[in-house]
Amino acid sequence: MTQYVHPGLDISAADIVKSGKPLYPRVPRDSDAASIKVEPDVTPTPVERRNEILAAPGFGKYFTDHLVMATWTREAGWGDARLVGSDSSAGGHAMNALHYGQSIFEGLKAYRQEDGSVWTFRPEANSLRFQRSAYRLALPPVPTDLFIGAIEALVRQDIDWVSDDPEKSLYLRPLEFGAENALGVKPSDKVQFVLIASPVGAYFSGGVKPVKVWISEEFVRAAPGGTGEAKCAGNYAASLLAQQDAAAKGCDQVVWMDALERRYIEEMGGMNLFFVYGFGADARVVTPALTGTLLPGVTRDSLLTLAGDLGYAVEEGKISVDQWREGATSGEITEVFACGTAAVITPVGSVESKNYGSWTMGNGEPGPISMQLRAALVDIQTGHAPDVHNWMHRIS
Numbered sequence: 001m002t003q004y005v006h007p008g009l010d011i012s013a014a015d016i017v018k019s020g021k022p023l024y025p026r027v028p029r030d031s032d033a034a035s036i037k038v039e040p041d042v043t044p045t046p047v048e049r050r051n052e053i054l055a056a057p058g059f060g061k062y063f064t065d066h067l068v069m070a071t072w073t074r075e076a077g078w079g080d081a082r083l084v085g086s087d088s089s090a091g092g093h094a095m096n097a098l099h100y101g102q103s104i105f106e107g108l109k110a111y112r113q114e115d116g117s118v119w120t121f122r123p124e125a126n127s128l129r130f131q132r133s134a135y136r137l138a139l140p141p142v143p144t145d146l147f148i149g150a151i152e153a154l155v156r157q158d159i160d161w162v163s164d165d166p167e168k169s170l171y172l173r174p175l176e177f178g179a180e181n182a183l184g185v186k187p188s189d190k191v192q193f194v195l196i197a198s199p200v201g202a203y204f205s206g207g208v209k210p211v212k213v214w215i216s217e218e219f220v221r222a223a224p225g226g227t228g229e230a231k232c233a234g235n236y237a238a239s240l241l242a243q244q245d246a247a248a249k250g251c252d253q254v255v256w257m258d259a260l261e262r263r264y265i266e267e268m269g270g271m272n273l274f275f276v277y278g279f280g281a282d283a284r285v286v287t288p289a290l291t292g293t294l295l296p297g298v299t300r301d302s303l304l305t306l307a308g309d310l311g312y313a314v315e316e317g318k319i320s321v322d323q324w325r326e327g328a329t330s331g332e333i334t335e336v337f338a339c340g341t342a343a344v345i346t347p348v349g350s351v352e353s354k355n356y357g358s359w360t361m362g363n364g365e366p367g368p369i370s371m372q373l374r375a376a377l378v379d380i381q382t383g384h385a386p387d388v389h390n391w392m393h394r395i396s
């Protein structure tokens with residue numbers, strides 16, 4: 001059986017961080033030509049309807065007129081990359097992804113700046129993580145040229161779907177899945193790469209409103225050696241029951257602990273967590289270290305850099321639930337927030353649990369450092385602050 005080539009991708013994010021190398025280095029592109037055939041043979045959404053959607057898009061409810069797809073086969077590798085109408089479909093009911101979950105995805109956004117230009121944020125980082133997720137799921141890596149070329153082609157085609165409201169953006173969802181129609185349990189011989197786009201506003205209704213979280217003591221999100229570090233569909237499927245449990249307890253989101261000791265905080269729902277110790281210029285910003293079971297968030301990585309730029313002490317460490325409760329109660333931990341591409345930064349207002357008690361973070365309102373970090377990130381993304389780290393990628 002032909003093996004895929006995964007040069008350098010079989011190193012876990014945890015090991016990269018341990019080695020002191022950057023998790024998401026800038027990857028030079030081989031060429032600009034991803035050779036995507038443009039076949040936009042669709043009737044576009046009428047302008048009035050599109051404007052109606054853009055006025056109140058919600059999150060992930062509407063999709064633009066087109067998508068990009070490319071196919072990999074074991075014999076021929078990647079090919080047949082094309083931009084087509086968004087109702088094009090890529091498989092049948094026997095597809096490997098539907099039965100055995102050989103499926104990964106990414107999330108990134110395109111932002112319109114005041115001069116009308118459209119940009120994405122760190123697409124190479126998403127491409128690299130997509131390739132590492134592919135390695136873990138025995139999928140072939142999508143070349144960075146194809147990944148970024150698809151983004152450029154789709155955003156340029158559907159550019160009118162990028163709102164000029166700085167609180168809105170175009171969410172880009174690359175996905176890759178086993179598309180062979182066969183029921184044998186083995187890596188798929190046919191794989192599909194698809195990129196879809198959805199105009200979005202705030203991820204949580206109510207915008208930047210603190211959430212109430214439920215610490216799950218019954219379920220775990222990921223165990224060492226599992227797929228926690230990969231952005232794979234199965235991780236999200238496995239989270240839904242715990243999320244439902246949290247909702248039944250009157251909470252907005254579930255917080256995960258580590259699988260081995262069931263003590264250390266890992267993530268909130270599908271987002272990374274940050275803890276702020278102290279106040280003002282002396283504050284220390286701490287996030288759970290990447291152990292192999294956490295998703296190495298691009299927003300997490302960017303906030304670690306921005307917090308350092310703002311002069312805060314920054315640390316990747318281990319925080320137990322007991323330390324969280326005691327730190328919040330004593331006032332040592334002043335703010336906690338979750339972060340991700342979709343919601344950017346979401347403050348945690350209060351915590352509930354079965355055996356660890358309940359507590360409130362500060363006065364339950366968004367903390368000043370959480371909001372400062374959010375503004376620092378969003379200002380770069382929307383062109384209101386200089387892009388000193390060269391994170392932005394111009395599309396149009």
Ligand code: COI
Nearest residue numbers: 107270339340341342343
């Ligand atoms: C993100 O924050 O981008 C996520 O991954 C959440 C997404 C699954 C909606």
